[in-house]
Amino acid sequence: MLFNPRMVRNGPWLVLLLTIVAVQAQELEPSPKASPAKRSWFGRILHPFGSSAPAAKEYKDPKLRGLTVEVEISPQPVKLSEIRQLDVKTTLKSNAKTAIALDFPTDQRIEIVLVNSEGKLLTKWSDNHAINEKPGTVTINPQEHIEYNEHIATRDLAPNKVFVAEVFFPKYPELRTRQKFLTEP
Numbered sequence: 001m002l003f004n005p006r007m008v009r010n011g012p013w014l015v016l017l018l019t020i021v022a023v024q025a026q027e028l029e030p031s032p033k034a035s036p037a038k039r040s041w042f043g044r045i046l047h048p049f050g051s052s053a054p055a056a057k058e059y060k061d062p063k064l065r066g067l068t069v070e071v072e073i074s075p076q077p078v079k080l081s082e083i084r085q086l087d088v089k090t091t092l093k094s095n096a097k098t099a100i101a102l103d104f105p106t107d108q109r110i111e112i113v114l115v116n117s118e119g120k121l122l123t124k125w126s127d128n129h130a131i132n133e134k135p136g137t138v139t140i141n142p143q144e145h146i147e148y149n150e151h152i153a154t155r156d157l158a159p160n161k162v163f164v165a166e167v168f169f170p171k172y173p174e175l176r177t178r179q180k181f182l183t184e185p
Contacts, residue, residue, distance in 0.1 A: 059174045066096025067140070069177040071167045078183045080159050085151040088112050088125075090167045092148075092175070094140040104171050107134045112152050115164045122156040122163070159185040 020042065059065055072089040090110055094100055112125035140146060157163055161183055168176035 061172070061174060063100065063102075064172060064174055066094055066142075067100060067175060068093045068095065069167065069169075069175050071165060071177050071179050073165050073179050073181050076181065078154065078157070078181055079185070080154060080157060080183055081185055083154060085153055086114075086165070088150050088152055088165060088167065090148040090150070090177075091145050092140065092169075093145040094142055096140075096142055099139050099141050101137055101139045102169070102172065103135070103137050105133070105135050107132045107136060108170060109138065110148050110150070111168055111170050112150060113166050114152060114156065115166060117162045117164070123153055125150060125152050128153065154183075157183050159183050 057068065059067075070091045070093070072091075074087045074089070075083065078086065090112075108126060108129075108131045110125075113121055114123040115121055138146065152165070162180055163183060164178050164180050166176065166178045
């Protein structure tokens with residue numbers, strides 16, 4: 001007898017197991033073109049309806065690649081009878097492999113603007129702050145972030161309407177993000 005019946009029965013399972021191990025080993029090898037946002041073949045089988053992490057935004061300026069900007073508005077919902085200023089927390093995160101240095105001609109790093117739902121400018125953060133001609137450099141190391149906690153006046157907002165807070169870096173206009181919010185009386 002050339003084949004044992006038990007070996008023939010377990011053969012397909014052994015081939016499947018070896019195939020999965022081989023595919024996983026290939027995916028673990030770093031490749032220069034592989035992006036970290038792509039899901040593995042095995043991960044897609046285990047979690048078919050799960051989504052991958054959002055891909056990093058591609059900027060025209062290669063110096064900015066790997067940076068992401070996030071903004072948080074608080075408190076939510078915005079009760080105009082209770083608050084005179086919105087707290088705006090801006091986070092600049094680096095997912096780059098090397099440190100990124102950002103040069104600024106003034107001491108202003110960010111700009112915050114409030115616009116209505118039609119896009120009309122209501123308030124600019126820099127209108128109420130002194131900006132000095134003092135150049136500076138900010139360096140963000142890999143896997144680190146910088147937070148900017150600022151306030152902006154709500155005097156031009158009306159109740160029961162949707163508004164947008166847009167935050168950007170004046171020297172680097174590609175670094176930009178927006179958040180919608182609703183006001184209450």
